[in-house]
Amino acid sequence: MTAHLAGRLADRGSEPLGDRCPINVAMQAVGTRSAVLLLREAYYGATRFDDFVDRTGLTEATTAGRLKSLVEVGVLTKVPYQEPGQRRRFEYHLTASGTDLMPVVFGLAQWSNRHQPAAQTITLSHDDCGKPVEIVAECTDGHHLAVDQLTVTA
Amino acid sequence: MTAHLAGRLADRGSEPLGDRCPINVAMQAVGTRSAVLLLREAYYGATRFDDFVDRTGLTEATTAGRLKSLVEVGVLTKVPYQEPGQRRRFEYHLTASGTDLMPVVFGLAQWSNRHQPAAQTITLSHDDCGKPVEIVAECTDGHHLAVDQLTVTA
């Protein structure tokens, strides 16, 4: 049940993949619990600081720090807004980079639902056709693939 | 660009989702850099302790501890083996739970390749038909979905 390797990956011997491995890069950028919980709430519609605080259960300090780093990494942007009779504030909006992390975040949920009985179940469906949704690896011919049908080239 | 919410999620107000949120559960179980790097190497074919050490660049202590926790969580199993003239040892094999995390791990790589220019590029292809592979959210009718086309029910 393992992938096939090609290119430089195929004959690297036992050299470690360095800091530039894209999986490692992503974990450094967004691989904390707080980052993932904030992304979850962004997908669920939160945009404002205290919504993020209330709905993740993180502290204000953690929320402020992590939102800042998510803006630096480029998955969120700060957008100014002003309600009548209020001063100017900022909302945090998902960027294209942020929405591109959706399969990862919901992939985690899918995994827990299948393999972690203690986890609460959530289901994903297509709001148009109502059909159930899965996070999958798929080739452009539409085949759903398991690990051992993949070739990884670097 | 946000999902639609249904069920208990729709009218939770600003209550935090607890520890049982499946995204949270997954992050607690496998949400460390060391866990993800070890899974990466498992997908790439590593099974033995020192292969994991050499190919992730993690220390022996970190590797030993994290392999243990991955076995406890159920994504790896210890399988005894014995080479001629050697004593009995253990290999670490992916379980069904472990291979089910593949879309998450390669989803991270896909994200870095699209949005983190400093990351090394890897490409995934179907070893049968050779076509490129993507990690996507797809409904059973075959539609590829963005966040705002999803309904999340809890």
Added chain:
DNA sequence: TAGCTGACCATACCGATCTGAAGTCAGTCA
């Protein structure tokens, strides 16, 4: 029997992550 090797464990330590509580600051409202 002694030595070697692979697979760990123990210890000490550093830095990042997170918490809880308190403080700051801009701007609006009474």
Added chain:
DNA sequence: TGACTGACTTCAGATCGGTATGGTCAGCTA
């Protein structure tokens, strides 16, 4: 003018993740 609010920032402390170093232990080989 003073109180209030939303959005932070600061600080002290706990916990976790990771490194470096140095054991330990089983069992095979000489």
